Amino acid sequence: MYAKISGFAGLALGLFTFLAQAGTNYVITSPNFIYAVNGGVVTNAPGFFTNNCPPLTLYAGNTYTFTMEASALHPMVVATNASTGLPAPLSLAYQNAAPQDISTGTITLTLPATNFPSKLYYQCNIHGFYGVITVLTPTVAPPPNTIVGLSVTTNIVLISTGTGTTYKLVPQFSSNLVSGAWLSVPNFTNAFVNGTNITVFDRLDPICGPNVFLRISQQPP
Numbered sequence: 422m423y424a425k426i427s428g429f430a431g432l433a434l435g436l437f438t439f440l441a442q443a444g445t446n447y448v449i450t451s452p453n454f455i456y457a458v459n460g461g462v463v464t465n466a467p468g469f470f471t472n473n474c475p476p477l478t479l480y481a482g483n484t485y486t487f488t489m490e491a492s493a494l495h496p497m498v499v500a501t502n503a504s505t506g507l508p509a510p511l512s513l514a515y516q517n518a519a520p521q522d523i524s525t526g527t528i529t530l531t532l533p534a535t536n537f538p539s540k541l542y543y544q545c546n547i548h549g550f551y552g553v554i555t556v557l558t559p560t561v562a563p564p565p566n567t568i569v570g571l572s573v574t575t576n577i578v579l580i581s582t583g584t585g586t587t588y589k590l591v592p593q594f595s596s597n598l599v600s601g602a603w604l605s606v607p608n609f610t611n612a613f614v615n616g617t618n619i620t621v622f623d624r625l626d627p628i629c630g631p632n633v634f635l636r637i638s639q640q641p642p
Contacts, residue, residue, distance in 0.1 A: 445483060449543075451491035455550055456543065467550070470505050474552030482534035484560040487543070491524040495545045498522055499530055503542040503551050510544040510551075522546045534559055550584075563588045563639035571635070572586040579620040580636055586613050589611065592620050596629035603636070 450457045454467035455476040465473035479485055489497060497508040499518035514521045518530040530541075536554050544551035570580035579592060592606040593617070609622035616638075625633050 430467045446486045446488060447477070447580075448488045449491055449497060451495040454545075454548055455494075455499070456491070456495070456545070456552060458552070461599055465554075470549030471551075472503070472553060473550050476552060479532060479554055479556050481532045481537040481556055485530045485532070487528040487530065487608075489523055489525050490529060493524050494547060496522045496524045496547065497528065498544050498546045499528060500540060500544055500551075501553075501554075503544060504549055505556055506549065510546045510549065513542075515541055521589075548596060556637045564641055566590075566637055568635075568637060573624070576621055576623055577625070577635075579635065579637060581618045581620070582616060590618060590620060590638055591638045592622055593636050593638050594625055594629060595634045596632060598634060603638075605638075 431591045443592065445460050448460070450460070450527050452463075454464075454469070455463050457463060458475045459475065461475045463473060464475055467473065487497065487499075491497065491572075498510040498513070498521050499515050500510050500513040500516050503519050504513055511522050515530070517532065517542075518528055520526065520528060539556055541554040541556065543554060565580050565583050567583055568579055568581045572578045581590075592609050593603045594606055595601045595603045606622045606625070609620055612619045612621075620637065
């Protein structure tokens, strides 16, 4: 949610919570001795026992699924190491991924929040082509942030609650929610007192005209 100012006048209410979460389901296809992920462009030429599939970044403490729509010639294994031929990929299978060695159906990968592997590999059990899975430390979502007040005079003042000093608060604006991008407001200040944050910045008339949408993005410090 966001606050909208029309003609830079009046009071508006809104809610915006910044959550950066990666997708948890991946569709795996095999166009030609290579895996494509969600139709994504491959990173190298097709081949045997070579790292030529798109790299993935996953987060510990989450569960991911791989919907297999690959050729029967290319069953996939989620492994602790990449096989170069011997031992075979299936012998290196990661215990928290099941079922393994399938080309259709769903592989469920559960990553523990602690003592998780820093890297895994998704690899064809027959031809050995593979991609690297990087596992990162779990991300913590910021608390909900509600915009409860907005005033416009010689500058703009946004008042929000539920915020803190752990996350960086960045006001953002857009004048076109259909095709425009959210941009960060230049030259702003934040003051946090007793559970309320006051964000102050210059009027945006010179940048985007008389109509604008505003939101507060809570970002990692």
